Amino acid sequence: xxxxxxxxxxxxxPGQSITISxxxxxxxxxxxxxxxxxxxxxxxxxKLMIYDVTNRPSGVSNRFxxxxxxxxxxxxxxxxxxxxxxxYYCSSYTGRTTLKFGGGTKLTVL
Amino acid sequence: xxxxxESGGGLVKPGGSLRLSCAxxxxxxxxxxxxxVRQAPGKGLEWVSSITRSSTYIYYADSVKGRFxxxxxxxxxxxxxxxxxxxxxxxxxxxxxxxxYGDYVWxxxxxxxxxxxxx
Numbered sequence: 033x034x035x036x037x038x039x040x041x042x043x044x045x046p047g048q049s050i051t052i053s054x055x056x057x058x059x060x061x062x063x064x065x066x067x068x069x070x071x072x073x074x075x076x077x078x079k080l081m082i083y084d085v086t087n088r089p090s091g092v093s094n095r096f097x098x099x100x101x102x103x104x105x106x107x108x109x110x111x112x113x114x115x116x117x118x119x120y121y122c123s124s125y126t127g128r129t130t131l132k133f134g135g136g137t138k139l140t141v142l
Numbered sequence: 143x144x145x146x147x148e149s150g151g152g153l154v155k156p157g158g159s160l161r162l163s164c165a166x167x168x169x170x171x172x173x174x175x176x177x178x179v180r181q182a183p184g185k186g187l188e189w190v191s192s193i194t195r196s197s198t199y200i201y202y203a204d205s206v207k208g209r210f211x212x213x214x215x216x217x218x219x220x221x222x223x224x225x226x227x228x229x230x231x232x233x234x235x236x237x238x239x240x241x242x243y244g245d246y247v248w249x250x251x252x253x254x255x256x257x258x259x260x261x
Contacts, residue, residue, distance in 0.1 A: 066246070068246075070248075077237055077251035077254055078248075079251075084244060089243065125247075127245075131189050133189070136187075
């Protein structure tokens with residue numbers, strides 16, 4: 033199964049907004065309402081940031097938001113902070129135990 | 143406080159076996175599906191296996207099917223992964239993760255245990 037496509041890296045300055053894309057096909061991202069995003073700091077376990085395309089778990093800052101258009105899901109981080117510097121992974125579940133991950137995006141806060 | 147603590151990782155030769163454990167605390171373990179997810183050094187995430195609350199349904203990634211066995215002991219609040227016929231490509235940090243908010247969505251993860259398959 034092909035992985036979902038994410039940019040290898042994105043960067044932004046403190047206070048700015050950035051968007052990370054996650055592109056798949058109509059068989060995964062485009063046909064699924066079950067897109068999640070995870071944040072992972074170096075040497076740490078991933079942390080759930082967004083689920084079901086747009087939903088934030090309790091405790092996650094409202095600076096993080098998710099959306100989807102066609103076959104591309106997006107994670108937007110507004111008011112960028114130094115602590116947001118991390119790797120971000122998207123995933124798409126389409127049922128029948130079919131789960132795909134993106135390759136990951138390294139966010140650098142300049 | 144929800145805690146997941148993995149153990150059992152280490153160095154093993156190709157073809158060898160290893161059993162990973164995940165001790166859960168701070169929540170009612172039997173109410174949640176559990177998963178193993180791995181991450182090869184410097185690489186992305188890969189789902190490995192899942193088990194439902196009462197072990198009724200068990201699923202594996204194609205890459206480990208027939209070699210790995212997931213199980214759980216709800217009385218002991220523990221999750222296990224029996225890994226046989228290990229290959230170099232199984233080298234990774236193995237995380238146990240709690241499923242919540244929907245299928246294949248993980249809200250709590252352990253700190254991970256490193257499995258290295260090398261001669």
